[in-house]
Amino acid sequence: MHVVTLGPAGTYSHRAARAVLELHGNEGPGDSEGVSFRESVTEIVAAVASGEFERGVVPVENSIEGSVDESLDALADRKVSVVREVVSPIRHALLAQGPTFSTVASHPQALAQCREYLNEHYPDVTREAVASTARGVERAREDESIAAIGHPANAGSPASADVDAGDGLERIAESIQDRDSNATRFLVLAPESERSLAGGKTSLVVYPGANYPGLLLELLSAFADRDINLSRVESRPSGRRLGDYCFHFDIEAGLYEARTQEALEEIEAVCENGWVRRLGSYDTEHVVD
Template sequence: MKALTLGPEGTYSHRATQAVADEIDFVESVTSIVEGVAGGEYERGVVPIENSIEGSVTESLDALADRNVAVVREIVTPIKHALLAQNSEFETVASHPQALAQCREYLAEEYPSAKTEAVASTARGVERAREDSTVAAIGHPENAGDDLQVLAEDIQDSTSNATRFVVLAPETERSDAGGKSTVIVYPNTNYPGLLLEMLEPFADRDINLSRVESRPSGERLGDYIFHIDFAAGLYEERTQEAIEELRGLAENGWVRVLGSYDTEHVV
């Protein structure tokens, strides 16, 4: 099976994708991954969806709302950040914006004068550190290789730092079986109590919501798309009834069902 994820080789996305496929290609944007799966070029795609410190990955949410794909699996992996450099004298710390944010307190305390540089991935930051002795990187300690020193390990601001990844497949492979499901709702309307009305179909059927996230629709100011994760499978009658109520509330917009799936923890 051939999968697409964020690269270059050595990213946390790469580590998660190794649990899915042996043949892996890399791009540097989540949108490209979703497009690659939606267009049928790849059997699977793996994208980060949420971090326990920094919250949702908005690029992933927006890309999933714009294209028809299925979510067939969820992978949760611990994030263990290390500071990597050629030596202890550096001026800049380069990494993915999420990694920089996850280590904000450590950097402020230990290297307050160091500049930060946002790059496309943690692995790209490691490449910058290999190329430039004035640059340090934040990444997995195994990415240091022979040419970088591990100056510090476990530098993330929370010891429970973890990231959720979702495994994408073509829409035709959507499954109704699994312990968790995701839907995206665009009501294309706004009135007092709308959000409450969207949540009530789940509460009335004792379905636990694990995440509710709103993102701007891009159509007009104050207009939103809602991403909803819940602990029930699409095969369940209660889930089908809840989604049918959502469709009624979003009769001027749309409801996109991404599928049901199970969660796997990968170290």
């Protein structure tokens, strides 16, 4: 199996992707032929939708900072399926060539998840948002004035052949996230044809194509009236015009269930001028890495 995720190597998404390969019986960590990288979630979703890759792994929600907007928008724009959810604890470390630096570079979510630590210990240090935690680590290896926030294992010598193998980083501090319970949900994507009806959880994207008082209540009632619990509800701009939205729902029921099918029939009637996208039903894996 070939998986695509956020790169370069060493991101938390990369670690989740390796866990997916292990769950599928592929070679263990370090299987360089099993994981490819893209610089954005949008590119990952597009690559899976086109059939270029069998699986994609994208972050969708963090317990501190909430949803990853780019992931939600990409799932609404492209036809893919969700076949598994991976939940992983996030343990951030401050990595640098030495104790003195003027900039901290990392993914915006990682910077936000360590906001309290940075405010207390490095209030005057510039915070630089980059495409991924691993990209921040690369910046720290290249420039002694830059520190990174990333997985503690990224302090070791780089795997890339074009970087001096002696350029290991120091772990200036560990477990710097604002909450010990910090965890991220990753969705495992597959082509739309592999959508499953079985699983304990289902993700949906709903575009009503309308806006009137009580619209959201109608959508929610379709689930509530059938005793279907919603574990997440979120609205995102549709991109069509100002004030126009689509809704992302995670429900604790499978598409195979009669109650889910009935609820979706009711929702589709409400959304006669829009659409309802069934991303698929799936189960959750908890991994510690």
